[in-house]
Amino acid sequence: MPRAATTSDVFNAIAEPRRRDILSFLALEERSVGDIVSALSLGQPSVSKHLRVLKDVGLVQARRDGRQMLYRTNLDAMKPLHEFAETFQQMWRRQLKRIKVRAEGM
């Protein structure tokens, strides 16, 4: 069995560094494909393909404006990722607390 498709879930989609870069770039404001190409200095087909993946998992939303397509990050779709990270973050805080308590008891 090969690796799961990049479009299978958010985790596989963000495994690619370039896709994370794109998400960050699109998080603050809507941007055209050309903007992404020049900002991240990637090939245009490459960017389009990455955007396709991100769109398939709902991480970006697209809107046509004349000849260009405007993309933006859909923050809501990050939820699974955030929830996963948050679980461990909470454990980490508890661990720190335990260490602190132990230190105080000495």
Place this chain on the structure above:
Amino acid sequence: MPRAATTSDVFNAIAEPRRRDILSFLALEERSVGDIVSALSLGQPSVSKHLRVLKDVGLVQARRDGRQMLYRTNLDAMKPLHEFAETFQQMWRRQLKRIKVRAEGM
């Protein structure tokens, strides 16, 4: 160019659902490989291989105890993931705030 190695970074390592399951299982307490095998009902070689990947990126730490190896999640290694998620979380909160402010102004 094929996909990046699963051991190239934390993001690629956690792309696999089983590996996320393993991380969750090992987050609370140290566990042996056999424990993981029976808890997640996976093949033993499969689990060993997943653990290898997780270990290579520092997401788990191993310790030998007699014949068995005890693994535990290294919460600290989750940092890149958490930082990435947190960035968008903050934006999301700001977005909500903006919506709220706009609603109040009406």
Place this chain on the structure above:
DNA sequence: TTGACACATTCCTTCATCGGCATATAATCC
């Protein structure tokens, strides 16, 4: 309608992955 601009898709090649099975290593016990 023809041409230019903005993006999307296809084809191709090159790998690394994941699971299953068999086998190797390692530690313990008798």
Place this chain on the structure above:
DNA sequence: GGATTATATGCCGATGAAGGAATGTGTCAA
């Protein structure tokens, strides 16, 4: 040492990712 338990590794086959180059689709302007 030999057998047993616990884990790791190697080999295999099937599948899909990613980049590059070329081509397709869509929109506007004259």
